[in-house]
Amino acid sequence: xxxxxxxxxxxxxxxxxxxxxxxxxxxxxxxxxxxxxxxxxxxxxxxxxxxxxxxxxxxxxxxxxxxxxxxxxxxxxxxxxxxxxxxxxxxxxxxxxxxxxxxxxxxxxxxxxxxxxxxxxxxxxxxxxxxxxxxxxxxxxxxxxxxxxxxxxxxxxxxxxxxxxxxxxxxxxxxxxxxxxxxxxxxxxxxxxxxxxxxxxxxxxxxxxxxxxxxxxxxxxxxxxxxxxxxxxxxxxxxxxxxxxxxxxxxxxxxxx
Amino acid sequence: xxxxxxxxxxxxxxxxxxxxxxxxxxxxxxxxxxxxxxxxxxxxxxxxxxxxxxxxxxxxxxxxxxxxxxxxxxxxxxxxxxxxxxxxxxxxxxxxxxxxxxxxxxxxxxxxxxxxxxxxxxxxxxxxxxxxxxxxxxxxxxxxxxxxxxxxxxxxxxxxxxxxxxxxxxxxxxxxxxxxxxxxxxxxxxxxxxxxxxxxxxxxxxxxxxxxxxxxxxxxxxxxxxxxxxxxxxxxxxxxxxxxxxxxxxxxxxxxxxxxxxxxxxx
Numbered sequence: 210x211x212x213x214x215x216x217x218x219x220x221x222x223x224x225x226x227x228x229x230x231x232x233x234x235x236x237x238x239x240x241x242x243x244x245x246x247x248x249x250x251x252x253x254x255x256x257x258x259x260x261x262x263x264x265x266x267x268x269x270x271x272x273x274x275x276x277x278x279x280x281x282x283x284x285x286x287x288x289x290x291x292x293x294x295x296x297x298x299x300x301x302x303x304x305x306x307x308x309x310x311x312x313x314x315x316x317x318x319x320x321x322x323x324x325x326x327x328x329x330x331x332x333x334x335x336x337x338x339x340x341x342x343x344x345x346x347x348x349x350x351x352x353x354x355x356x357x358x359x360x361x362x363x364x365x366x367x368x369x370x371x372x373x374x375x376x377x378x379x380x381x382x383x384x385x386x387x388x389x390x391x392x393x394x395x396x397x398x399x400x401x402x403x404x405x406x407x408x409x410x411x412x413x414x415x416x417x418x419x420x421x422x423x424x425x426x427x428x429x430x431x432x433x434x435x436x437x438x439x440x441x442x443x444x445x446x447x448x449x450x451x452x453x454x455x456x457x458x459x460x461x462x463x464x465x466x
Numbered sequence: 467x468x469x470x471x472x473x474x475x476x477x478x479x480x481x482x483x484x485x486x487x488x489x490x491x492x493x494x495x496x497x498x499x500x501x502x503x504x505x506x507x508x509x510x511x512x513x514x515x516x517x518x519x520x521x522x523x524x525x526x527x528x529x530x531x532x533x534x535x536x537x538x539x540x541x542x543x544x545x546x547x548x549x550x551x552x553x554x555x556x557x558x559x560x561x562x563x564x565x566x567x568x569x570x571x572x573x574x575x576x577x578x579x580x581x582x583x584x585x586x587x588x589x590x591x592x593x594x595x596x597x598x599x600x601x602x603x604x605x606x607x608x609x610x611x612x613x614x615x616x617x618x619x620x621x622x623x624x625x626x627x628x629x630x631x632x633x634x635x636x637x638x639x640x641x642x643x644x645x646x647x648x649x650x651x652x653x654x655x656x657x658x659x660x661x662x663x664x665x666x667x668x669x670x671x672x673x674x675x676x677x678x679x680x681x682x683x684x685x686x687x688x689x690x691x692x693x694x695x696x697x698x699x700x701x702x703x704x705x706x707x708x709x710x711x712x713x714x715x716x717x718x719x720x721x722x723x724x725x726x727x728x729x730x731x732x733x
Contacts, residue, residue: 265509274644310641327646335654350605384645412630 218317225250225388225420226271230280235268240266241446243280249355250387253414253421254437255452257428262441264424268390271422272302274358285387300327301379305391305423310374313366317357317376321348321366324380333373349381352376354413371402378410382417389414391423403427407434428460525708534706538694538713545690546682546717549676550610557669559620564627571631571657582628589621593679596701597688608689615676622672631657632665663732670725677721681714719730
């Protein structure tokens with residue numbers, strides 16, 4: 210980051226992202242309705258809420274994948290409306306998707322290297338065959354972090370659902386992100402595998418000291434693996450509390466009525 | 467509850483609209499009219515039968531003279547070379563066309579149809595017509611044959627490669643795009659790997675098809691074994707012709723067997 214951006218640096222120290230009065234419409238429907246949210250630079254935030262509450266739209270807005278109609282989004286110290294800010298922010302963001310979204314016929318290592326496709330000279334990140342030695346080493350490191358270094362040469366379609374999602378996490382981590390975004394990372398897994406993946410994911414994010422913003426339908430996951438729980442309903446925040454302070458039944462109430 | 471009435475089943479021909487009915491009748495009429503025009507009459511079949519038998523008897527036994535067999539062997543090799551190199555060039559040419567015309571992959575947006583049109587054109591012009599064009603343009607011989615196979619392969623592979631790319635899984639593509647991969651990065655990283663089994667199967671079919679069509683290209687002077695076959699028929703050397711036909715049969719069968727085996731090994 211350039212030093213002639215004192216304000217940006219100050220904001221960066223305080224927050225991974227800061228949304229102010231953000232509104233977003235899709236197909237004539239208001240999906241986000243004047244929403245304020247600040248996520249700390251090393252904070253793990255769970256987004257919960259019924260279907261259609263705007264959780265995914267919020268994630269997309271944070272990295273500029275969805276155009277907002279009002280308000281401002283600042284991520285990693287950059288205002289997303291500024292030229293070039295989106296690409297820069299995305300370069301420092303890791304993504305984990307609902308289903309692993311791995312390329313099945315490629316090796317685990319190749320899939321992790323895909324996390325580096327934003328870098329200059331990225332044509333060498335198509336596959337593990339072409340990638341520079343240093344990049345391969347980085348990918349192995351990320352794989353080791355999720356405990357799958359021994360599966361590097363296996364094809365991605367030979368992994369179980371939980372392993373595949375761990376590879377997807379490694380693919381997000383290899384980018385050395387300062388912000389990790391995950392859209393229902395455990396929705397495609399059975400409860401046991403989901404817990405295992407989520408606890409590993411949360412632990413790594415905490416160890417690296419980066420911000421995590423994830424959506425989930427699982428209240429227990431939200432309470433166990435996040436520092437803070439934010440509940441959305443109808444495009445507004447209806448609850449925002451540190452995880453240990455959430456009262457029993459409070460989250461369930463978000464889904465009623 | 468007692469009063470529940472079950473509606474009568476829909477009419478037997480309810481699914482057949484008046485338009486489909488008219489079209490069906492028209493098609494039937496066309497088939498019946500064509501039967502009278504071009505199908506062999508019983509009389510002609512009766513006359514043709516003995517003539518066919520006489521031709522076959524003149525073809526036997528096949529000419530197995532070693533010098534002739536050696537020449538046929540060389541021609542077969544040339545035929546296979548035409549098929550192989552024509553397919554290779556065709557495949558190389560097919561990739562950019564498939565990329566440019568595949569829906570959801572193309573960087574050309576609404577202009578993708580232009581590339582699709584070129585591929586369609588290559589496909590709709592029959593191989594013998596391509597051969598005539600190339601023989602006129604670059605002269606008699608194997609090079610014209612290779613060019614013909616190349617156009618044929620472009621028409622075939624260009625279309626099916628594009629379809630394979632269109633069918634590649636959506637999620638990894640979107641993931642790589644979100645990671646900031648370039649269009650080309652998404653193509654090489656996610657689209658091609660996912661489309662690969664289909665691309666290889668298509669390529670093997672193209673090779674098989676190329677061998678079959680390279681066999682007849684010689685009939686119009688574009689090199690290969692077909693040239694020998696035409697000469698044999700022109701000079702009424704039916705024993706030689708039968709040897710050539712047998713050789714062609716063996717080559718095409720061998721090719722089909724080989725590509726079949728390779729296809730079965732695809733996962």
